[in-house]
Amino acid sequence: xxxxxxxxxxxxxRGTMAPKLSFETANNGDKLPEITRHITQEEIxxxxxxxxxxxxxxxxxxxxxxxxVFGLESTVMHGSLMFxxxxxxxTGWAYPVGGRLTKINIKxxxxxxxxxxxxxxxxxxxxxxxxxxxxxxxVEVYGKTQxxxxxxxxxxxxxxx
Amino acid sequence: xxxKKELSKYVETEKxxxxxxxxxxxxxxxxxxxxxxxxxxxxxxxxxxxxxxxKLEDIKNYAKGALDDNPMFLDEDYAKESAYGExxxxxxxxxxxxxxxxxxxxxxxxxxxxxxxxxxxxxxYEPIKVGDVIRLRTRPYDRWIKRxxxxxxxxxxxxxxxxAIKMRHWVTLILPKTRADLIKFMKGEHxxxx
Numbered sequence: 001x002x003x004x005x006x007x008x009x010x011x012x013x014r015g016t017m018a019p020k021l022s023f024e025t026a027n028n029g030d031k032l033p034e035i036t037r038h039i040t041q042e043e044i045x046x047x048x049x050x051x052x053x054x055x056x057x058x059x060x061x062x063x064x065x066x067x068x069v070f071g072l073e074s075t076v077m078h079g080s081l082m083f084x085x086x087x088x089x090x091t092g093w094a095y096p097v098g099g100r101l102t103k104i105n106i107k108x109x110x111x112x113x114x115x116x117x118x119x120x121x122x123x124x125x126x127x128x129x130x131x132x133x134x135x136x137x138x139v140e141v142y143g144k145t146q147x148x149x150x151x152x153x154x155x156x157x158x159x160x161x
Numbered sequence: 162x163x164x165k166k167e168l169s170k171y172v173e174t175e176k177x178x179x180x181x182x183x184x185x186x187x188x189x190x191x192x193x194x195x196x197x198x199x200x201x202x203x204x205x206x207x208x209x210x211x212x213x214x215x216k217l218e219d220i221k222n223y224a225k226g227a228l229d230d231n232p233m234f235l236d237e238d239y240a241k242e243s244a245y246g247e248x249x250x251x252x253x254x255x256x257x258x259x260x261x262x263x264x265x266x267x268x269x270x271x272x273x274x275x276x277x278x279x280x281x282x283x284x285x286y287e288p289i290k291v292g293d294v295i296r297l298r299t300r301p302y303d304r305w306i307k308r309x310x311x312x313x314x315x316x317x318x319x320x321x322x323x324x325a326i327k328m329r330h331w332v333t334l335i336l337p338k339t340r341a342d343l344i345k346f347m348k349g350e351h352x353x354x355x
């Protein structure tokens with residue numbers, strides 16, 4: 001499952017390993033590389049085990065048919081997996097050069113059932129020259145479904161070297 | 162479909178095996194005992210008895226479950242040459258630590274079946290690394306009603322073996338209002354309207 005993304009991921013890494021990324025070279029309007037993930041029930045089960053979040057709304061298809069928590073008869077992807085993907089947009093871009101995510105505020109907009117294909121990306125919207133080692137940018141991150149509907153948005157602060 | 166059997170296929174780490182053996186995978190098991198929205202005592206705070214001792218397998222497995230194969234989380238040789246100097250945990254490992262530590266007592270409402278996640282906020286002070294032993298200090302932070310939905314936020318401080326706060330997470334969920342509603346949720350009875 002994870003490794004299914006490897007080719008894609010390697011492309012992302014190549015795109016994000018640009019040695020020139022630094023606070024000096026980062027500018028408002030710069031786009032972060034997009035990532036794409038296809039979400040299946042198997043990946044939701046995997047995330048449930050890895051996060052210890054085995055809420056039936058994610059893992060128990062029969063319970064979901066009855067409960068219809070989001071008005072859906074299916075399970076839904078964990079909010080925490082959405083958080084992971086949002087964060088991956090930042091960590092894949094900034095961590096290879098020693099950048100660091102320091103704050104993030106994520107809003108979830110709509111539930112995501114298995115079978116969805118998600119695309120996430122971001123843009124620098126603010127640049128904060130504070131002092132060396134603490135200079136940071138503010139990044140807006142978005143996540144959208146295959147129908148181009150937003151399922152999450154986030155605002156993150158990222159310290160760049 | 163036996164969903165527990167499906168889940169068992171993904172169990173890899175020692176912690177996951179323990180969780181499975183103790184039947185903590187079943188959130189319905191003592192769901193009627195979880196804290197309910199209208200019973201939260203805002204004068205209290207607690208530190209978890211259970212701690213999360215971070216092992217390399219925990220970090221690698223979390224990256225796998227996060228669908229993130231960034232070598233910073235997986236490859237010791239790569240990480241050694243990086244600015245971090247060693248493998249670090251995916252920042253969202255906070256979720257695994259919380260569900261590992263908060264099985265009973267203050268904050269166990271995060272396990273409420275049918276709860277909804279409207280989004281959350283974090284501050285990260287230091288990366289979590291192999292060898293860290295994390296406990297959670299939990300305190301009620303806010304509770305509000307919006308469009309007939311009942312929101313609850315706890316502040317979770319991730320405290321390491323040196324009493325340093327590694328990260329802070331404001332955990333928010335939309336919950337059933339009362340214990341009676343919670344039980345209704347557990348049964349899967351019209352949870353949407355509860």
